[in-house]
Amino acid sequence: MQSLQQELSACCQDFQAQKQENGLQVSAIFCFPPSYPGFAGHFPERPVLPAIIQLATIRHLAELALTIPLLPTGYGRTKFRGIVPPDEKILCSLLLKEVKEQWTGRFSIRRTNNELVAEGNCTFAKK
């Protein structure tokens, strides 16, 4: 059976990473086809990308940037403002900083018309 994690990479495109004074700015576009396993049963006849997959895209960005597998050890002040249907492109952005052997970040997820879908704070540790 397909896994949520394995299929995440296939949905990621246009990854970019840029070192800035205040951290590492990373971004990518994600687009989840109707066949993405996260839509199956969520929900029958009304596929909606689970909010946890929005969060998984941010972790995936951090993993691509740091080239190591990560565990999300914390999320704070995270707001989910919109529903993502199949085939909708979303722009995921993350400003990542290393703090005491962990990485903290501020992320946002937007539609192509710049409408905010989600935002929040995150912390990752090496897996």
Next chain:
Amino acid sequence: MTDTNKQPIFLPCPAEKLLPHRLPMLLIDSLISRIGDRATALAKVPTDSICIDPDGGILPEFFIEIMAQTMAASNGYDARCENRPPRSGFLVGLDNFQLLERSAVGETLRIEILKTLEVGPLKIFEGQVFCDDKVLAVGEIKVWEDRENEG
């Protein structure tokens, strides 16, 4: 025809009777307790779950989803007890979430939630995920319930 949604409901109750989620994204197994502002559910990650990482571990974000589904199951149970349709709920916020420990595939997890605030359609819950007595994850989730069609 018998309307199964109007039949008495008892705990423990299979989660599929309380939630709109279906496999493979139905991630909790049953609601086992519902008292006051608290609810408890059980979840077990099967070896063929879509939440299994390529390295055989559990997708870290899984722990957030089972808190949210426990809350939804609790709301579904309340609706059945009150003989009304369940309200659609949307996860709108997550705060103070910490993943403290990982669990292995096949272990039974216990999710406990406590409603700490309810203001109109907005509800806030504190959630904890346990494996036996070990706390694996904690967090605060915010849900917005659609009550548009209620009188």
